[in-house]
Amino acid sequence: MHPILLLVAQRLALGLLLIFAASILIFAGTSILPGDVAQSILGQSATPQALANLRAELGMDQPPVTRYFNWLGGVLQGDLGTALTNGRDIAESLSSRLGNTLFLAFWAAIIAVPLAIALGLIAVRYKDRWPDKVISAVTLTTISIPEFMIGYLLIFFLSIQLPQLIMSLEFLSDGVRGWLLANLRFSSVAMMNDSMSLVEKIKSITLPIMVLTLVVLAHMMRMTRAAILNVMQSAYIETAELKGLGMLRIIRTHAFPNAIAPIVNVVMLNLAYLVVGVVVIEVVFAYPGMGQYLVDHVSKRDVPVVQACGLIFATVYIGLNLVADIVSILTNPRLRHPK
Amino acid sequence: MNDELKHLSTRVTKGLMTRRDFIGRAAALGVTAAAANALLAQTAQAEGPVKGGTLRIGLAGGESTNTQDPAAAASSVPVTNLRLWGEPLVNTAPDGGLDFRAAESVEASADAKTWTFKIRPGVEFHNGKTLTAEDALATLQRHSNEDSQSGALGIMQGIEDLRADGDNLIVELGVGNADLPYLMADYHLMIQPNGGMDDPTAAIGIGAYTLDVDEPGVRHTFKKNPNYWDDTRGHVDAVEVLVLNDATARTAALQSGQVHLINRVDPKVAGLLDRAPNLSVKSVAGRGHYVFIMHVDTAPFDNNELRLALKYAINREEMVDKILRGYGTVGNDMPINAAYPLFDDSIPQREHSIEKAAEHYAKSGHDGSPIILRTADGAFPGAVDAAALFQQSAQAAGIPLEIKREPNDGYWSEVWNVQPFCASYWGGRPVQDQMYSTAYLSTADWNDTRWKNEAFDAKLLAARSELDEAKRKSIYAEMGRTIRDEGGLILPMFNDFVDGVANNVGGWIEDPNDQVMNNLASVKCWLTA
Numbered sequence: 132m133h134p135i136l137l138l139v140a141q142r143l144a145l146g147l148l149l150i151f152a153a154s155i156l157i158f159a160g161t162s163i164l165p166g167d168v169a170q171s172i173l174g175q176s177a178t179p180q181a182l183a184n185l186r187a188e189l190g191m192d193q194p195p196v197t198r199y200f201n202w203l204g205g206v207l208q209g210d211l212g213t214a215l216t217n218g219r220d221i222a223e224s225l226s227s228r229l230g231n232t233l234f235l236a237f238w239a240a241i242i243a244v245p246l247a248i249a250l251g252l253i254a255v256r257y258k259d260r261w262p263d264k265v266i267s268a269v270t271l272t273t274i275s276i277p278e279f280m281i282g283y284l285l286i287f288f289l290s291i292q293l294p295q296l297i298m299s300l301e302f303l304s305d306g307v308r309g310w311l312l313a314n315l316r317f318s319s320v321a322m323m324n325d326s327m328s329l330v331e332k333i334k335s336i337t338l339p340i341m342v343l344t345l346v347v348l349a350h351m352m353r354m355t356r357a358a359i360l361n362v363m364q365s366a367y368i369e370t371a372e373l374k375g376l377g378m379l380r381i382i383r384t385h386a387f388p389n390a391i392a393p394i395v396n397v398v399m400l401n402l403a404y405l406v407v408g409v410v411v412i413e414v415v416f417a418y419p420g421m422g423q424y425l426v427d428h429v430s431k432r433d434v435p436v437v438q439a440c441g442l443i444f445a446t447v448y449i450g451l452n453l454v455a456d457i458v459s460i461l462t463n464p465r466l467r468h469p470k
Numbered sequence: 471m472n473d474e475l476k477h478l479s480t481r482v483t484k485g486l487m488t489r490r491d492f493i494g495r496a497a498a499l500g501v502t503a504a505a506a507n508a509l510l511a512q513t514a515q516a517e518g519p520v521k522g523g524t525l526r527i528g529l530a531g532g533e534s535t536n537t538q539d540p541a542a543a544a545s546s547v548p549v550t551n552l553r554l555w556g557e558p559l560v561n562t563a564p565d566g567g568l569d570f571r572a573a574e575s576v577e578a579s580a581d582a583k584t585w586t587f588k589i590r591p592g593v594e595f596h597n598g599k600t601l602t603a604e605d606a607l608a609t610l611q612r613h614s615n616e617d618s619q620s621g622a623l624g625i626m627q628g629i630e631d632l633r634a635d636g637d638n639l640i641v642e643l644g645v646g647n648a649d650l651p652y653l654m655a656d657y658h659l660m661i662q663p664n665g666g667m668d669d670p671t672a673a674i675g676i677g678a679y680t681l682d683v684d685e686p687g688v689r690h691t692f693k694k695n696p697n698y699w700d701d702t703r704g705h706v707d708a709v710e711v712l713v714l715n716d717a718t719a720r721t722a723a724l725q726s727g728q729v730h731l732i733n734r735v736d737p738k739v740a741g742l743l744d745r746a747p748n749l750s751v752k753s754v755a756g757r758g759h760y761v762f763i764m765h766v767d768t769a770p771f772d773n774n775e776l777r778l779a780l781k782y783a784i785n786r787e788e789m790v791d792k793i794l795r796g797y798g799t800v801g802n803d804m805p806i807n808a809a810y811p812l813f814d815d816s817i818p819q820r821e822h823s824i825e826k827a828a829e830h831y832a833k834s835g836h837d838g839s840p841i842i843l844r845t846a847d848g849a850f851p852g853a854v855d856a857a858a859l860f861q862q863s864a865q866a867a868g869i870p871l872e873i874k875r876e877p878n879d880g881y882w883s884e885v886w887n888v889q890p891f892c893a894s895y896w897g898g899r900p901v902q903d904q905m906y907s908t909a910y911l912s913t914a915d916w917n918d919t920r921w922k923n924e925a926f927d928a929k930l931l932a933a934r935s936e937l938d939e940a941k942r943k944s945i946y947a948e949m950g951r952t953i954r955d956e957g958g959l960i961l962p963m964f965n966d967f968v969d970g971v972a973n974n975v976g977g978w979i980e981d982p983n984d985q986v987m988n989n990l991a992s993v994k995c996w997l998t999a
Contacts, residue, residue, distance in 0.1 A: 164879065164880065170882065170883040171883070178623050178624050178915040178916075179915060180618075180623060180915075181618065181619045181620065181621070181623050184616075184617050184618065184619050185619045188617075188619070214535065216535035216537070217535055217536060217537035217542075217671075217686060218537065218671070219537075219686075224534070224686075227685075228534075283718055283722075286718070286719075286722045286726075287722075290722055290725075290726040291722060291725045291726050294726065294727075295747070318726075318728065319719065319722040319723055319726050319728065320528070320712060320714065320719065320723050320728050320729075322689070322712075323688075324683070324685075324689075414715065414716045414719070415716055415718070415719055416719065417688075417712065417713065417714045417715075417716070417719050417723075419685065419687070419688040423534065423687060424534045424687065427533040427534040427535050427687055428534065428535055430533075430879060431533070431535045433535060
């Protein structure tokens with residue numbers, strides 16, 4: 132077998148093993164949490180009788196190992212089961228939530244990744260001059276502010292203050308102000324449903340996209356800058372310079388391809404974050420993604436749902452890292468043609 | 471009304487002008503600020519209800535684990551959903567009386583043991599089936615039978631027999647209860663076809679709205695039920711319930727006009743929010759209270775002198791000021807306040823007194839070991855800060871209070887009703903009997919102060935079947951005094967319901983029964999613009 136295929140197969144097998152291990156960890160984690168599902172569902176005012184009735188119905192009286200393997204068996208047959216709390220089919224509820232999460236991550240990535248890499252390249256081109264310093268200062272500032280804070284600031288200025296500003300522009304006619312109010316509308320609630328058109332959906336998540344972009348920009352930008360600067364020290368770059376090539380051309384054709392591996396790594400890391408780590412943003416903008424769904428079910432000890440979400444998150448994380456590994460192998464001739 | 475002013479006030483309701491600007495212009499026209507405000511309110515209320523439009527309500531208290539099964543409802547969003555699609559036999563009216571829904575009238579036997587509800591004729595469920603006494607019967611049975619997981623199981627326990635007779639539903643009690651109709655107002659007891667035995671989560675009821683989109687933890691949308699029987703409710707064409715658990719997201723949505731109503735405005739920002747144009751903050755005194763509860767059967771709290779020392783040590787005024795920011799009233803160590811019918815206001819208010827606290831503490835002979843108070847953010851909003859204030863004022867009286875902060879997660883199963891001294895809250899009940907039977911009767915499941923007093927139980931039962939109001943009131947007053955002076959309850963404050971309402975919402979009234987007009991705002995309010 133081709134060594135690369137072998138490598139990929141190895142990685143895949145390892146990934147599956149990791150996912151299996153993750154599912155055990157999640158199950159163990161939910162089992163040692165205090166409280167139980169019946170109490171969490173029925174709340175503070177539940178009577179002992181109602182609790183006992185519910186526990187029996189949910190099968191909580193069975194030992195944890197039995198429950199775990201029952202669940203695992205179902206998953207292997209493609210059945211994620213039903214939520215203990217509301218009896219809904221998990222696969223069904225999960226798929227729309229996962230769709231929303233991926234939708235947000237996709238649009239945030241579409242903007243953030245090219246922007247970060249472009250800014251990184253510009254920073255290298257103007258190293259130690261003002262564009263480099265401005266880019267670094269701004270992106271490092273936005274990564275240092277907690278993401279919910281950025282969210283609140285954007286809501287305050289764009290959702291609340293902007294319409295009032297427009298209202299106070301009295302020299303404009305009511306018609307113009309009405310038009311501005313209707314079109315410069317930044318929704319603080321990121322609603323998402325099937326009856327919306329694609330444009331409406333993107334409009335609805337403008338603020339979350341902006342926040343996520345600001346949050347992930349610095350990491351990717353700094354890594355791009357560092358990786359390319361590192362390559363720029365090499366002898367072949369000096370040769371290119373001596374040949375009389377322009378700076379941008381050197382970066383584009385000589386430095387960038389050799390810096391792809393570390394950049395792809397950090398891009399994948401950030402993509403994974405966009406998928407699995409945005410629960411705070413979901414809460415701030417009331418966005419119906421996976422994070423909020425997971426947190427709700429953790430607090431109710433709804434183990435099958437937590438397991439299913441955990442499994443998906445683990446798969447995304449492991450999958451993206453796998454992609455990063457494979458890309459760095461493919462872009463590196465020494466790894467592509469091992470002796 | 472001056473035409474100019476009228477024009478300006480409509481501009482405010484449309485959002486083209488701020489309230490402050492409006493008052494400024496009105497002043498220029500020679501109208502005082504108070505009159506200008508009243509004028510604005512008038513414009514919003516217009517004359518009588520306006521039909522049509524989509525009302526959006528943003529609520530905290532919804533999770534993706536929610537279901538439409540009335541038996542399982544516990545938080546604000548599911549309860550609001552139930553109020554939209556369903557109706558119980560009766561509602562508790564804002565004035566403390568009864569508002570008849572599925573039942574048209576009710577009659578009691580002289581001993582208050584047999585109650586006959588006459589079911590309203592000609593009412594249809596959303597699926598076209600006609601409402602009968604059998605449906606009501608099956609509903610009550612589902613919530614009271616042996617496998618019930620209903621949140622209403624507790625209040626159904628006094629019922630001996632249920633039967634349907636023609637248009638009548640007859641409830642037989644073991645012990646007479648003059649307040650039985652109020653128990654039937656519980657939000658779990660939404661009448662469903664065949665009692666919801668077939669499909670409890672179908673959201674088929676007799677309410678003013680039918681469920682359209684059901685996305686738990688995200689949103690629930692409703693359409694007007696064209697066959698609804700009562701023209702005084704259900705004014706808007708559609709209702710959208712949005713789950714906005716984050717306090718800042720909720721206020722931002724109200725400020726930016728994305729929703730018309732919100733619940734649980736954080737008292738910390740309520741004053742500021744009220745200054746925003748296009749909305750007002752409504753604070754309604756209710757029966758809910760924040761408490762510190764001691765198990766009277768566990769050392770050191772089995773010593774009444776120590777309990778009194780702690781009761782005197784707490785600074786109630788400061789709590790209302792700093793924890794509720796004035797959106798509430800001081801408590802008197804009994805779970806009843808003026809919002810309850812038959813409240814006796816001659817019971818003296820307990821005042822904060824370092825001297826008395828120190829005196830009782832000395833009498834208690836406590837060995838000086840730290841007294842551990844458990845608290846968590848989730849116990850009630852501000853519970854951790856309230857515990858810190860309590861600790862300080864107790865310190866001043868020489869009482870060594872030690873705070874142990876617990877995680878929110880699992881607080882209700884591991885700490886509340888388990889540990890001898892902790893922070894908690896109660897939502898209040900429509901009548902005194904229900905509040906006392908829920909948490910202070912010896913045999914109550916939720917007796918979270920372990921209060922077991924035979925004389926007290928006897929009084930509670932005597933008051934329950936007493937139809938003479940003056941006698942009842944005096945029995946309740948005695949019970950209140952006993953709890954106040956001997957019970958394990960430290961009740962520093964009753965919290966108001968603080969809601970945010972956009973100016974273009976008409977029909978808002980104060981309802982002390984629960985937040986957002988007893989969760990009925992979306993059914994009773996209308997939109998003016």
